[in-house]
Amino acid sequence: MNDRGEGHTFKRFDGQLSNLHLMVTKMGQSVHQQVQDALTAFRTQDIALAQKVLARHSDIDRMELAADAEIVEVIARNSPLASDLRLVVAVSKSVGDLQKIGEEATRMALLLEEIRLESSTPLIESLMDGVDRMGVLVLSHLDTAVGLFDQWDEQKALYVIAGHQRMDGDFQAELHRVMTCLLEESLDVKAAVRLVLLAKSLDRIIHHALNLAEYAMFEIYGGFDLSSEA
Amino acid sequence: MAQRTLGPPLFSGAEVAQKILRGGPEQDPFASDQLAPSVGEWRSPKPRVRCEDLRVRFAGREVLKGVTLDIGRNEVISVIGPSGAGKSTFLRCLNRMVEASEHCEVQGRVFLDGEDIYAPGVDAVSFRGRIGMVFPKPNPYPKSIYENVAYGLRIHGLVSCKSEESSLVELVFRQAGLWREFSRRLFAPALSLTAGEQQRLCIARALAVNPEVILMDEPCSSLDLGSGAKIEQMIDELRQAYTIVLVSHSLKSAARVSQRTAFIRQGRLVEVGPTDRMFTTPSHPLTDRFISGCSE
Ligand SMILES: Nc1ncnc2c1ncn2[C@@H]1O[C@H](COP(=O)(O)OP(=O)(O)OP(=O)(O)O)[C@@H](O)[C@H]1O
Numbered sequence: 273m274n275d276r277g278e279g280h281t282f283k284r285f286d287g288q289l290s291n292l293h294l295m296v297t298k299m300g301q302s303v304h305q306q307v308q309d310a311l312t313a314f315r316t317q318d319i320a321l322a323q324k325v326l327a328r329h330s331d332i333d334r335m336e337l338a339a340d341a342e343i344v345e346v347i348a349r350n351s352p353l354a355s356d357l358r359l360v361v362a363v364s365k366s367v368g369d370l371q372k373i374g375e376e377a378t379r380m381a382l383l384l385e386e387i388r389l390e391s392s393t394p395l396i397e398s399l400m401d402g403v404d405r406m407g408v409l410v411l412s413h414l415d416t417a418v419g420l421f422d423q424w425d426e427q428k429a430l431y432v433i434a435g436h437q438r439m440d441g442d443f444q445a446e447l448h449r450v451m452t453c454l455l456e457e458s459l460d461v462k463a464a465v466r467l468v469l470l471a472k473s474l475d476r477i478i479h480h481a482l483n484l485a486e487y488a489m490f491e492i493y494g495g496f497d498l499s500s501e502a
Numbered sequence: 503m504a505q506r507t508l509g510p511p512l513f514s515g516a517e518v519a520q521k522i523l524r525g526g527p528e529q530d531p532f533a534s535d536q537l538a539p540s541v542g543e544w545r546s547p548k549p550r551v552r553c554e555d556l557r558v559r560f561a562g563r564e565v566l567k568g569v570t571l572d573i574g575r576n577e578v579i580s581v582i583g584p585s586g587a588g589k590s591t592f593l594r595c596l597n598r599m600v601e602a603s604e605h606c607e608v609q610g611r612v613f614l615d616g617e618d619i620y621a622p623g624v625d626a627v628s629f630r631g632r633i634g635m636v637f638p639k640p641n642p643y644p645k646s647i648y649e650n651v652a653y654g655l656r657i658h659g660l661v662s663c664k665s666e667e668s669s670l671v672e673l674v675f676r677q678a679g680l681w682r683e684f685s686r687r688l689f690a691p692a693l694s695l696t697a698g699e700q701q702r703l704c705i706a707r708a709l710a711v712n713p714e715v716i717l718m719d720e721p722c723s724s725l726d727l728g729s730g731a732k733i734e735q736m737i738d739e740l741r742q743a744y745t746i747v748l749v750s751h752s753l754k755s756a757a758r759v760s761q762r763t764a765f766i767r768q769g770r771l772v773e774v775g776p777t778d779r780m781f782t783t784p785s786h787p788l789t790d791r792f793i794s795g796c797s798e
């Protein structure tokens with residue numbers, strides 16, 4: 273695919289376009305790291321690690337701004353069409369979702385800074401295990417979704433897109449467990465709220481990962497049937 | 503949160519496109535001249551013009567290799583493609599002007615409102631009045647603005663007296679949206695007009711004989727952006743009453759004014775479809791390559 277354009281102008285902006293993909297991949301990796309560290313920090317009650325996550329928040333924002341600037345430039349200079357146009361739109365939308373995932377990581381880190389788990393009881397341990405399981409699932413979905421911008425794989429995309437269903441079940445189950453513990457008064461309210469908020473953040477991240485897979489799908493095929501949107 | 507389900511891929515060539523767009527196949531599908539049959543909706547239920555397996559040879563060299571396409575009523579269809587693809591040749595088949603070239607052989611059929619214009623015994627000139635043509639460079643007659651329009655009316659026997667003629671000329675200019683601009687200088691020489699004005703006059707001249715179809719071969723190519731925009735606006739207004747086939751080198755211009763777009767490459771119709779889809783999600787990888795590689 274070296275000799276693109278056969279029209280009037282040869283395509284000079286192939287490099288710029290693959291750079292856009294690279295930006296998504298890099299931002300995706302950073303965001304993935306943030307989520308992973310936030311989860312680890314929570315698990316190990318590591319305030320220092322949580323603070324690192326918070327400190328890196330501005331890096332993610334900077335990456336978003338840089339990507340936005342690049343996108344605007346590509347549009348202004350090259351007015352991309354067809355698959356190029358879809359690429360630019362997909363990247364632009366992805367960057368927005370990645371930034372929001374970054375925010376979730378920050379939120380999770382703040383949760384730990386604000387309220388620490390006083391004592392770890394077997395009950396809290398088992399609830400944490402549930403959150404951890406969600407975390408592993410979320411990280412793998414995020415990783416796969418971001419990878420789609422590096423190498424397209426329809427099966428993987430469909431897997432991520434179906435992921436929110438898997439996750440919805442997990443989140444509901446986790447919520448249910450926490451509620452039960454609360455009703456039995458064996459868990460204090462603060463810990464319960466933290467766990468639910470954490471689980472909710474993970475739930476939102478997996479929805480963003482789903483969006484990423486959809487944008488990648490849009491770039492390849494050009495569209496979704498949104499008529500069945502609930 | 504919104505729950506989306508994945509619809510069916512928008513086009514059947516999805517797998518092909520996927521392989522090509524994201525690398526993969528060892529052999530380059532563009533290297534070969536073998537094209538898949540054209541994709542897209544080339545049929546229209548009530549066509550104004552229907553082309554069937556249209557082939558043109560110049561001195562034995564086939565430059566149009568079997569184009570089958572319907573052109574509907576009240577639509578602007580743009581024809582895009584690389585230089586030398588056969589766009590102008592295709593256009594000139596629709597009014598049999600192509601036959602004026604030397605060593606030219608035309609095969610296939612073209613129906614205008616169901617009538618085969620290439621049928622034996624059909625006089626090539628008889629239906630020229632039903633199909634108007636506008637050329638890349640404005641070519642007004644070296645006469646007055648008024649005469650440019652009146653001449654066609656007269657030779658087609660559409661007027662019987664002077665007063666009828668002048669009122670018809672006015673009507674044509676009004677219809678073309680040019681009356682306000684030209685009414686006060688009707689008897690100025692057409693060649694004194696700017697290129698943009700001359701081109702609009704040529705469109706008015708094409709309208710004068712009340713055609714059903716207007717063929718435009720890159721009508722904006724010799725004009726500056728502003729004059730081009732005025733022509734585009736005119737095309738959009740004329741769509742209400744005419745069928746317009748527009749050959750355009752400017753993809754932007756094609757995207758702005760046409761409802762359907764046909765992509766011709768190496769004498770073949772590769773793909774035809776609704777313009778908005780062609781410019782965002784073309785089905786054929788060759789179309790994608792042309793449209794994206796061509797973006798200005
Ligand atoms: N009268 C002619 N005699 C011989 N060859 C011709 C004639 N007219 C066109 N051709 C050839 O037919 C092919 C198609 O020409 P055509 O003018 O239709 O292309 P086009 O798509 O309109 O190109 P462009 O975008 O440059 O106007 C070209 O290879 C051209 O050289």
Ligand SMILES: [Mg+2]
Pocket residue numbers: 589590591719
């Ligand atoms: Mg031409």
